[in-house]
Amino acid sequence: MSDSSNNTHTASNAYENKHWQYHPTLPLQPGPLFTRPFSPLAVFRWLVQQWLPFSDRLLILILALVSWAFFTPSLAQSQQLQWGWISSLLLRNMLLMVLVAGGLHLYLNILKPQGDQRRFDGSILGHNKRFTFGHQVHDNIFWTCASGVPIWTAYEVLMLWAMAHGHVPALSNTVAGLCLTALLLFLIPLWETFYFHWIHRLLHWPPLYRLAHNVHHRNTNVGPWSGLSMHPIEHFLYLGTVLIHFVVPANPLVIIYHLQFFALSAPTSHAGHEGIILGNKNVMPLGGFFHQLHHRHFDCNYGNLAIPFDRWLNSMHGGTEESHQAFITQRLKKKERYFT
Numbered sequence: 001m002s003d004s005s006n007n008t009h010t011a012s013n014a015y016e017n018k019h020w021q022y023h024p025t026l027p028l029q030p031g032p033l034f035t036r037p038f039s040p041l042a043v044f045r046w047l048v049q050q051w052l053p054f055s056d057r058l059l060i061l062i063l064a065l066v067s068w069a070f071f072t073p074s075l076a077q078s079q080q081l082q083w084g085w086i087s088s089l090l091l092r093n094m095l096l097m098v099l100v101a102g103g104l105h106l107y108l109n110i111l112k113p114q115g116d117q118r119r120f121d122g123s124i125l126g127h128n129k130r131f132t133f134g135h136q137v138h139d140n141i142f143w144t145c146a147s148g149v150p151i152w153t154a155y156e157v158l159m160l161w162a163m164a165h166g167h168v169p170a171l172s173n174t175v176a177g178l179c180l181t182a183l184l185l186f187l188i189p190l191w192e193t194f195y196f197h198w199i200h201r202l203l204h205w206p207p208l209y210r211l212a213h214n215v216h217h218r219n220t221n222v223g224p225w226s227g228l229s230m231h232p233i234e235h236f237l238y239l240g241t242v243l244i245h246f247v248v249p250a251n252p253l254v255i256i257y258h259l260q261f262f263a264l265s266a267p268t269s270h271a272g273h274e275g276i277i278l279g280n281k282n283v284m285p286l287g288g289f290f291h292q293l294h295h296r297h298f299d300c301n302y303g304n305l306a307i308p309f310d311r312w313l314n315s316m317h318g319g320t321e322e323s324h325q326a327f328i329t330q331r332l333k334k335k336e337r338y339f340t
């Protein structure tokens with residue numbers, strides 16, 4: 001059961017007790033951006049907490065800065081599509097994925113210094129016939145590395161090449177350009193909330209679900225390698241977010257961070273644990289319980305809690321018994337296609 005001291009279990013929360021090894025305080029609540037009455041102070045605190053003192057988005061920003069400074073070709077080099085720099089980007093991205101997804105998997109699921117603390121679902125990520133190679137982790141590594149990382153790299157190559165040829169509107173190197181760069185880096189995670197929700201709903205359109213998204217949904221429980229474990233069609237759609245920079249001005253750092261945020265926050269958001277725990281303190285928040293509920297039940301919680309589209313569209317599962325009953329009723333009413 002939950003090790004959270006601020007959760008009190010009663011007879012009315014049978015769903016939470018029966019289904020989860022750990023859960024955060026329930027019911028889940030949307031963030032303060034769209035909560036009424038609107039509180040600027042609550043929004044400010046929430047935005048700061050998204051980044052500080054440490055977070056996956058801050059880690060990814062550091063990785064993007066290092067990648068941009070030391071492991072990215074100049075725009076002059078990018079004008080010619082040559083295997084040398086393209087292969088070095090592929091290798092760099094592969095190493096980043098192994099560092100983040102592999103590092104989290106090693107820490108949380110193999111070495112396990114925090115045991116099962118803050119682990120949502122107690123089931124093992126192991127042998128199962130429904131996965132490629134008959135093993136969940138091997139399947140997830142395969143789809144991530146054989147499709148996800150190459151498609152991420154292909155988009156990066158396309159955007160750098162397009163930028164080098166003037167097809168992408170460029171941010172200037174003036175103070176105004178630097179301020180806009182900082183603003184875009186800050187906004188990309190919020191943009192992800194919007195973009196992911198709608199792409200994800202599209203992926204649940206039955207023909208597209210059967211063709212592509214079911215590869216990701218083999219994972220009813222998730223681990224870090226599950227995040228970018230998708231069919232190539234889903235990779236093209238999900239990472240296609242970066243094409244917005246054919247309209248929205250950018251520079252190589254913005255392109256690199258945009259793609260790295262989408263690619264590398266997938267493992268962190270599917271970590272299956274609420275965070276890295278040191279001395280009972282969550283020093284780095286990770287996987288969201290909101291999306292974990294989506295993996296368990298399929299047809300709820302398509303987005304996340306920053307912009308509460310799911311609440312507005314009546315597809316939100318808040319994690320409680322009451323919420324689960326409402327979800328089941330809703331599912332029966334709509335004659336839903338997928339059944340757990």
Ligand SMILES: [Zn+2]
Nearest residue numbers: 216270291295
């Ligand atoms: Zn997922």
Ligand SMILES: [Zn+2]
Nearest residue numbers: 200213217298
């Ligand atoms: Zn889905």
